[in-house]
Amino acid sequence: MSQKKIKVLFANIPTPGNRFVVDLQEGLKPYADVTWDCDLFWSKKEDFDIVHIHWPEYLSFEMESYLLNDDPLPKELWEELIDCLEYWKKHAAIVYTRHVQYPHKRHDEEFLNLYRVVSSYCVNVAHFANYSIKQFKSFYPEHTHVNHEVIPHQNYTSLPDKSTKEEARSYLDIDSKAKVLLVFGAIKEDEKSLIDKAFDAVPNENKVLLAPGWKVQKRRINYIRLREWVFKFDCWLASLNKKKRTNLGFIQEDEAHFYLNAADVLLIPRTNELNSGNITLGCTFGLVVVGKDSADIGEILKETGNPVFAVGDDESLNQAVNKAFELSKTNLGEQSKALAYKEWSIEKISKMYYDFYLKSIAKD
Template identity: 30%
Template sequence: MRQKTKDSVQVFVPTPKDPNPYLDEILHYSKHEFIFGVLNSYKPSYSVILINWPEQLFGWKEPSNTQLDDLENRFRLWKQSSSIIYVVHDLERHSGMTDNYRRLFEMVLHFSDSLIHLGVYSKELFQKKYPSKHHEVIYHPLYERSFEIHNKLEARKKLGIRKDQIVFIAPGRIRSLAERKFIISAFNSVKEKDKLLIASNMYYKELNIEFKGRTKLKRVIDVKRLINKVYNFNFNSKFRFNYGFTSFKELSLLMSAADIVIIPRLKILNSGNLFLGLTYRKIIVGPNKGNVLGFLEKLNLPIFNPDDVKSASLAFSESLNLLNKESHYNENVLKEFKPKEVAAKWDIFILKSNIN
């Protein structure tokens, strides 16, 4: 961890610390002081204000018009003494936009002085819309401190996975039935007999099954529960799905045991799962969307069109061919994603943004 120096500044993050370890990797090496709080704990002495996800400003809940009016007043006050940096993680909220969420996103963009982009695509897109703002590309860091890397065979032994099985993993949350259907269809098309698909947080679809006599029959067997288990692949040995949050400890084992990481998004700007896969030096398959496409091309990784399952099938098959290589990655290329390197760029950018 770097020592704070005389040119260190205080960076105010107007939200509680997020469980997402993205920022933790940077904070460990940064020379600046990051102070987490809430909207009303701001002080004029803070040089820089950092916003990661607009929705987080209101605890991931939809703000009212009154709350948004209050936030607008706060932004005007903050800008008198501090500069505002916004990290563009998403184009919009994952669960859909409303008028108030749209106003929130637009407000954050309007009052921000500088935008940090996690890839070139994002920078080019927003530079056209907001030419007067300062735009900078600073890559997402690898998760070197957040997840433990285990020996692959030992991880498989602990998890009960056969040593020669081809293991695909979709880390993170599968957010929709469409994403679920897409990834399963592509996986099923892979011509590999001994294969396994792991999803650490799969989308759960509950079927509403009601019929006369169900209540009485439930004393013997719960038909609705049984059918839902079958529909959600609880009894299929090709799939290992968790429906809910997976601990970092468990995810570390699953990632260590896997061969291929899937980014199953149909719409996407950035993906932390891409850098999670790189942390474990796994082959990664992902969509031709957003900043993700640029990184997949840079690293010569399989790419699919999320509007075409056949395209994903080909990309999944291509990933199998890459497994035969001793090492797919050039460590010199991955160096620019290392947290220490990323934090150094953040430090320079924060100093440039400091208006005090």
């Protein structure tokens, strides 16, 4: 019996570097005709069964532009947003995947209110873990009409995986016996101290930190020519450091497997965030993952048997890193990989979203 295809609008500006939305759109093809177009949200054209919001601040390029300053959203933009939400509330079911608790770049009252307003129009919210549901209810106790469901983050099997550990280490010129700690993705300045402490805790002198997203920052020097010379010199020094591989720039998707397969342990340095797709990424590539013991991050890590640390507790971090490298010698990585392939496959997660959509339509 064929399933009824539904029409879904991903109300989002393009985020080609975010595999979650790209893969979900592809995975939903057997169940839904998915249109990814933020302009259709604002134009209030065409008919959709579902309007799926991922990040309220990415509903339009104009909305996104206010992340870069402290200006309030213009009254006209607020009025247009409310008008669109009212329209789609009457003509479709609005749903939301809660990727973050608030925008990374700006979480003042203006954008906290944006999240509050947008989520108030949703009939269903998908979360990556139970912690997020509890936090949502504490943030918005007035949103009693909203239903909640945990849908895991799908795996990253859409990324190429074309190297063995030996091949990956040969490609990156890393000793086969070295202990390798990986920090993948963008690194914030306030995360560098934690990363340094975690690397210091790695129980081996023959060790390598792979942190390609760690950027060398320009120093505060008034003389421009001197500042630029010192910056280039610091970048040159970083390029010579084979123990701490930093300042490598953005790693393309077709090269990511070299870094993931060369590593023993993946560290998540996020201490203020709700989620991290790097848990799923690490599990997909059979790595032990270590991160904070709180929020969705801690919940998922503990559920999968991975070590956690208390934020701000150096001894706890030390113990978690040591535990992670001990576990890297066991079959935990392979167990995590099997879990990612079986329970977090795009086929399974897409079917969960299809059922989530159907429930949303029925509730609406």
